[in-house]
Amino acid sequence: MKTMKIFKILSLIVALGFFFSACEDTNENLVATRGIAVVPTITSLTPESPLFTDLTEASFITFTASLAEGDMADAAEIQVVYEGKVGVVKAIESFPIDTKITAPEILSSLEITEADVKLGTSFFLYVITTSEGISSRSQAAVEIKMPCEFDSELSFGSYAAVSGDWGVDSNVKILTDENDPYTLYVSGLAEADACTGNGNTVTVYIDPVTFQLTGDTERTIVAADCGGWGAGYEDYTNYSYTVSSGFFNSCDGTYNIAFKLEYLPVGGTEYTSWGDNGFTFTRN
Structure with missing residues (x-):
């Protein structure tokens, strides 16, 4: 863990170096590229984490597509990508535009039927612009998930816990609440991080409609200190986890979850x- 902390600091220094070097551009370069690559943005997405529980008119999303001030496009459209197929949902006549897209519109643009859509997959929507013969795509795609029906048997048990952000590759246990299958308790987070745990569990709530993950607003202290990381880290007391965000994959029981990690100096x-550090919990 000490190595991970040093790595994060070095990464920040390197990132700052790239940032400042990237900013060293001449006015000539800026003028040469201005107005050619017109990159659209997507904002005001509703719902914020889209998913379709059916493919009727009742399933839809709304968002605003816009261009940077002064940018203009010769043509623009909304595209959808699904399992390798690409379709044009609608053309955009002008910016900004507030648009609503329904599930049947997506199916029609892809020339597929409801029977062709598999649970556990996703539709990806992009805004595409063309300016002076150059096409640009919105940097962020709108992902619309097709979740499976919730099965509580997939939500608890022994899980592999992996975090590239925090350098963890271990195991945890997830327990379910006796009275509420959408309330879970994660144990073993301290041990997964080479600390001596105090027995506390971190509570995770699954939204029964969106499958988004939330937790208690109060931090959960999972270890008295971080002495297991090496000399000096025993001064890092009250090592704690707080759920920031996440998503539960109802098809295979995988948790993609971000925790805010904190400590109290002696x-x-x-x-x-x-x-915030991202973790993936996969069923063993």
Whole structure:
């Protein structure tokens, strides 16, 4: 873990170096590229984490597509990509545009039927612009998930816990609440991180409609200190986890979850945060 912390600091230094070097551009370069690559943006997405539980008119999303001030496009359209197939949902006549897209519109643009759509897959929507013969795509896609029906048997048990952000590759256990299958308790997070746990579990809530993950607003202290990381880290006390965000894959029981990790320095009164770190819990 000490190595991970040093790596994060070095990564930040390198990233800053790239940032400043990227900013070293001449006015000539800026003028040469301005107005050619017109990159659209998507905002005001509703719902924020789209999923279709059926493929009727009742399933739809709305969003705003716009261009940067001063940018103009010769043509624009909304495309959908699904399992290798590409379709044009609608053309865009002008920007900005507030648009609504329904599930039947997506199926029609792809020339597929409801029977062709598999649970556990996703539709991806993009805004495409063309300016002076150059096509540009919105940097972020709108992903619309097709979830499976919730099966509580897939939500608990022994899980492999992996985090590239935090350098963890271990195991945890997830327990289900006796009275609410959408309330889960994660144990073993401290041990997965080479610390001595205190027995506390981190509570995770699955939204029964969107399958988004939330947790308690209060941090959960999982270890008295981080002495297991090596000399000096015993001064990092009250090692804690707080759920920031996440999604439960109802088809295979996988949790993609971000935790805010914090500690309290010895003698201190304010917690220090390592920020949000992404974890994937996969059923063993």
